[in-house]
Amino acid sequence: MKNQEEIVSDLKGLINILNDGKVGYKEAVENVESPNLKSIFLEFSNQRYAYAEELKQHILQHGGESENDEGGVLGALHRAWLDIKDAFTSKNDSAILEAITTGEKAALDKYDEVLKNYENHADHRALLTKQREGIANALAKIESLKVQYQS
Template identity: 60%
Template structure:
């Protein structure tokens, strides 16, 4: 029973972090004037929305639920940080990309922590690994755009 509570807690935490990512990408898409970046940001916002649905399905299988459609408290801090950086940098894409990198690294850390307990998460380990890979690929793409802008 204790393990199931931990599974539910872990999955809820992941729902929060992917919703944070969705919100962050949506905010970034509104803040950039670059059509290319806007498309990338909206692609990843949609990806995170899909991840949240998948996680909520597994959460339900374990008797939990999450009505969270937005990020958690930490996500609000990340979004606030994006807003602050935008205000100081006149909506510079490099600042937006830096903030997204911070959020993506936080998401990877959260996934890594959950994946450490692979026995508890055995029935959805493949899902978690696939989602983590997707976040890592997004981070790499964001870093590529960031490096391109710094040149």
């Protein structure tokens, strides 16, 4: 069973990933041509912001501190889609969607890793499961858009 310090560390790692996703979606908004994609990416950026805020409150409720508004070392997993500058500089909607897919899959992997260690923590598990489902739904939407925006 995880102790309090380990739990807070895990949750902060997820906040880093969420912050990276928020920033990544904002960058994607700046670099896609489609108004439809801009709207969807803005929605997902706002979702990541809300998820990070939920986790920060959850940490505070459990005696931890969380003041991180930036990405971080663990968030480097999610930065996979920020590192493909070619997709952003080319303003190729299809390439940007592919990059986002990579980032969302990395985020889901991290959520899965954390969730498997929280079987005895119902309050943490409920919040993380809800957020994971939201990210999975976003990924499904991105996957369907990839078909629509194929080059």
